[in-house]
Amino acid sequence: MSIDSAALLQTICTIRKQLTRGITVAIENFHEHYHLRNMEYYCETDCYNAPTISISPGKWGIGAFRSSMTCGTRGLLTYELQSESFALTDRLFLIIGWHVPLVGDNSFFLHVAQVESPDFPTKEAERVRVYEFLSRKKMRAGKSIFCYVSPEIVDDQKQQVKEKEDGKADNMPKSCLTVCASMATTSMANLRVEIHPYQFAQDEQKTEGTIHIAGPPQKFSFTKLMEERFANAEIKVNDALEKFLGIKPESTVKDTRKNI
Known part of the structure; x- marks a missing residue:
């Protein structure tokens, strides 16, 4: 399985020529079992190039957002993780966030999260709430984030039997994945995200697992x-x-x- 990284790079360069201050979010999916679907985003400023709706195994996608005259750009992009090989016990989302100010350092965050609210990610108010919650722990651009998760799947015993039949009993479960992200420090920032089927060595990069985001507080009645x-x-x-x-x-x- 190979991805045409040259085509992705060319697309990013084409977008960069049209923007002076903003961000491109490029995602490459190297995992053979996961599809990224049900894309939604939130951005306080303008979306220059709408993000790819869904990203299948072996494919890539890109989106671009630009700043306004009075402020930079900050926002959130989310995909639901789905598989045609197994069913997850929880709805999991890949959530990518950024802040590219007019002055100052770029920052970003990356999480694989279970969001309790049934209105996420379809309702914008929920996307904004999740952004505000996750943006409290942004990472400065120039560093990397590695997020390794091992989601639970429905009918796990059946899955284990199938892996033994395939001769893969000693390998990592098919549902495991690592998502890594890095962000450029330039005024036209590139936030690059990759999804892999194995675990990276945990050096000095920030490492996260699956997080749980509670639903919105109930209004007093x-x-x-x-x-x-x-x-x-x-x-x-x-x-x-x-x-x-x-x-x-x-x-x-x-x-x-x-x-x-």
């Missing part, structure tokens, strides 16, 4: 609070009538304590 309090009060009254008077009234609420 006074109506819901009062309904819960009235329900609890009715349950207590019914318990007292049954205990002291032998009366078992028909409750209008479900007593979750008794699983009825």
Whole structure:
């Protein structure tokens, strides 16, 4: 399996000639079992070249974002990790973020994450929330990030049997992957991301595993609070009538304590 890196480089150079301040995000998929699908992005400024919708094994994709007159560019690009060889127990996303200011150092982040919210990544508000959460720990451009994960798969025993039949019992599970990223320090930054089926040596680079991102906090509802309090009060009254008077009234609420 080979990827035409020369064509990718030529595309990046063509975009760079048209932009003066911005970023290209180039992704190469060297993993034979993973597809990058359901692309979504968030950017505070202009998207110059829309990112590739999906990236199959052995393929590459690219997107470009430029700054405005008053600020640099910062944003997030996400893909869902899917496989046609096995099913993952959790929805996992490749999440790439960047900040290219008009003045100052470029920075970026990279994560493979399980996002609890069902509205991610389709709703922009959730993409913004995830960006704000992950951007707290950005890395300065010029360094690299290596993210090695070993996701759980559905029907794991069947997968192990298949690997033994293939003579691969001693090798790394097919669901494992390493995602690595590096970012240029130039004004027209290139953020390069690669997906590999093996684990890199953990030198001095920042290394991350799968992270979990909780859903958004629930909004306070006074109506819901009062309904819960009235329900609890009715349950207590019914318990007292049954205990002291032998009366078992028909409750209008479900007593979750008794699983009825």
